[in-house]
Amino acid sequence: MKKIHDGAVSFRRKDFEAHKSLFGDLSKTQKPHSVFIGCSDSRLVPSLITSTLPGELFIIRSVANIIPPYKKGVNYPAISAAIEYAILALEITNIIVCGHSNCGGCGALYKSEEQMKGLPHTNLWLELSRPVKNKVMQMIPNATEAEREWMTEQMNVVQQISHLLTYPYVLERYNNNKLTIYGWYYVIETGEIYNYDVDKGYFELIDDPQ
Numbered sequence: 392m393k394k395i396h397d398g399a400v401s402f403r404r405k406d407f408e409a410h411k412s413l414f415g416d417l418s419k420t421q422k423p424h425s426v427f428i429g430c431s432d433s434r435l436v437p438s439l440i441t442s443t444l445p446g447e448l449f450i451i452r453s454v455a456n457i458i459p460p461y462k463k464g465v466n467y468p469a470i471s472a473a474i475e476y477a478i479l480a481l482e483i484t485n486i487i488v489c490g491h492s493n494c495g496g497c498g499a500l501y502k503s504e505e506q507m508k509g510l511p512h513t514n515l516w517l518e519l520s521r522p523v524k525n526k527v528m529q530m531i532p533n534a535t536e537a538e539r540e541w542m543t544e545q546m547n548v549v550q551q552i553s554h555l556l557t558y559p560y561v562l563e564r565y566n567n568n569k570l571t572i573y574g575w576y577y578v579i580e581t582g583e584i585y586n587y588d589v590d591k592g593y594f595e596l597i598d599d600p601q
């Protein structure tokens with residue numbers, strides 16, 4: 392914890408001072424331009440990999456960047472509440488769903504009930520991505536573990552976009568071209584981010600225009 396305490400002091404003295412006017416502007420209001428929905432993994436740092444400052448991204452995180460399909464009457468709809476607030480209250484018009492390499496949540500889809508016995512809530516949550524595992528097993532039944540891993544992580548992003556489109560206000564804005572949805576895949580060891588091309592059906596490296 393000492394590292395974090397020292398970091399809090401260092402932030403106030405250095406980074407805060409360097410961006411003092413920005414924090415002043417942000418003190419009473421936020422107007423983020425994008426919603427970033429990413430995995431809770433410690434290695435995925437949204438502001439770092441997008442070179443954005445405080446106030447730019449409305450960040451929603453969950454295990455394996457899973458978005459539950461729209462459903463009324465859920466007791467504690469944390470992810471749905473955050474999406475609702477971002478789109479209806481803050482009127483944000485871009486959503487990024489970002490998966491990543493070596494995702495423990497995606498990997499856990501392939502573990503047995505016995506192996507997941509000690510993590511009942513995680514196991515229940517991962518039920519939402521079970522169709523991804525089934526699709527991958529059908530598409531590449533003889534794949535290596537590495538191939539299965541990246542295919543699962545990428546297809547999971549596509550699956551979560553389909554869940555996002557079950558939210559009526561998201562679908563309506565998306566169909567009326569008032570909301571853009573991106574599917575991203577971040578590779579930890581190279582720093583590369585791939586964007587899902589809906590028309591081509593695969594992920595392409597985000598790079599400078601040729």
Ligand SMILES: [Zn+2]
Nearest residue numbers: 430432494495
């Ligand atoms: Zn993950």
